[in-house]
Amino acid sequence: MNRRDFLKAAAGGAAVACTGGAQARGNLEPAPQAVGMLFDSTLCVGCKACVSKCKEVNGMPPVTLEGKEAWDWASDLSPKTLNVIKLYQHGEGNLKDQVENGFAFEKRSCMHCVDPGCVSVCPVTALRRHPVTGIVTFHVDACIGCRTCTTGCPYNVPHFDYDDPFGEIYKCQMCNQDGVRRIDNGQITGCAEACPTGATLFGSREALMKEAKRRMALKPGETYNYPMGDVSKPGSYHEKATPAYQDHIWGEKEAGGTNVLHISAVPFDKLGMPPLPERSYASISEGVQHTLYSFMALPAVALAGLTYVVRKNLDAPAEDADAIDDKGQEEDKS
Ligand code: SF4
Ligand code: SF4
Ligand code: SF4
Structure with missing residues (x-):
């Protein structure tokens, strides 16, 4: 030559x-029997029963302030907290679900992305999307502690426990990890079970999407029976006048979509959700x-x-x- x-x-x-x-490659499609949750911000009263139940299910301690041990003070996700309720507040902050002089609640936990960035960036498949349910779980035996997943999540969900010499990653696994297995045993998620208003609702992604679209189509002021617990087998209903929803189901399209959907009367940017393209980061980075x-x-x-x-x-x-x-x-x- x-x-x-x-x-x-x-x-x-x-x-x-x-x-x-x-x-x-394009975005992944939802798993064939994808399960998730619908969080309706307009139903949330900020009681944090879901936060306490999440801690109970996952065996996590409360985050306490000195001298105030009786109350959980968790204000963000951490290795001790997999679910938090955040508050939007403006001006006098006394009008529920209003932008001006109003307030609203927003739930933060893993969104169980349809095309999860954390799974895509993990070099050792310690994070996995279940092929049938789409639930994204963490597997400590495979984890090498590189923490790449914490940079691959657009919602800043996975947290590494730096206080533990054998630290691992913590995130919501939809109450279906080793030692919990609520979904496999026919139960619903702890947070959906504990929610007294139906603000957090469990079910298949398909049924939750239909429920969210049904709510979008209601006239503000119309009375509606909001199902509680499991969208397909509601334990009871919460009757309430319909608010003026934003015409936006968070998680329908964002970054390839999520199995946890959110709806609200206050725009999602006010609730601190990040601006995301429709294309998943996983599909971009893998290309x-x-x-x-x-x-x-x-x-x-x-x-x-x-x-x-x-x-x-x-x-x-x-x-x-x-x-x-x-x-x-x-x-x-x-
Ligand atoms: S929200 Fe973050 S941690 Fe949860 S599945 Fe999506 S990328 Fe992974
Ligand atoms: S699904 Fe389970 S782990 Fe996830 S936020 Fe709800 S209670 Fe916590
Ligand atoms: S339990 Fe329901 S109403 Fe109470 S804070 Fe959680 S989502 Fe809101």
Whole structure:
């Protein structure tokens, strides 16, 4: 191989990497029997029964302030708190579900993304999306503690326990991890079970989406029987006048969609939800990774070419080596 042929081969490798190598994929589809929750901010009264129940189910201690041990003061997700209720407040803050001089509640826990960034970035599959239910779980046996998942989540959900020398990642696993298994045992999530108003509702993603769309279509002021517990088998109903919902189901499309859906009368940016594209970050980053890996074909081609030239020079008799050198010099001039 002379230098011209070698450069041609290298250019060919680059072209292959540039064209065929960029294998961007689309968003993943919801799992075939995806389960999730619907959080309706307009029903939430901020009682935090869901926070306490979540701690009970997951065996987590309350976050206490000195001298105030009787109350859980968790204000954000952490290794001790997998679910929090946050408050939006403006002006005098006395009008429920109003932007001006109003207030509203927002639930924060894992959204169980349809195409989860945490699963995509984990190098050892310690985070997994269940192929049937879509529940995203954490597997401590596989985790190497690299914490990459904490950067791959658009909702800042996974938290690493830095206080523990053998620290691990903590996030809501929809009450279906080893030692809990509520969903596999036919129960609903702890937070949905404890919610006294139906603000947190459990069910299949499909049924929850239909319920959310039904609420969107109601006229403000119309009375509606809000199901409580499980959307398909409600334990009871909460009768209430319908608010003026935002025409937006959070999780229908955001970053590929989520199995936990939110609806509200206050815009989601006021509730602190991040601006997200419809395309999942996992599909974008995996496309970039595949392109980069394809570009690694180029150094491989270069290495193979160099090895061939060096081998040929070492094996060739002295006069042949001179001839190769002369040819190379001629081509340099051209
Ligand atoms: S919200 Fe974050 S932690 Fe939960 S599934 Fe999505 S990417 Fe993973
Ligand atoms: S599903 Fe279970 S772990 Fe997740 S927020 Fe609700 S109670 Fe907590
Ligand atoms: S239990 Fe229900 S009403 Fe109470 S804070 Fe949680 S979501 Fe809101």
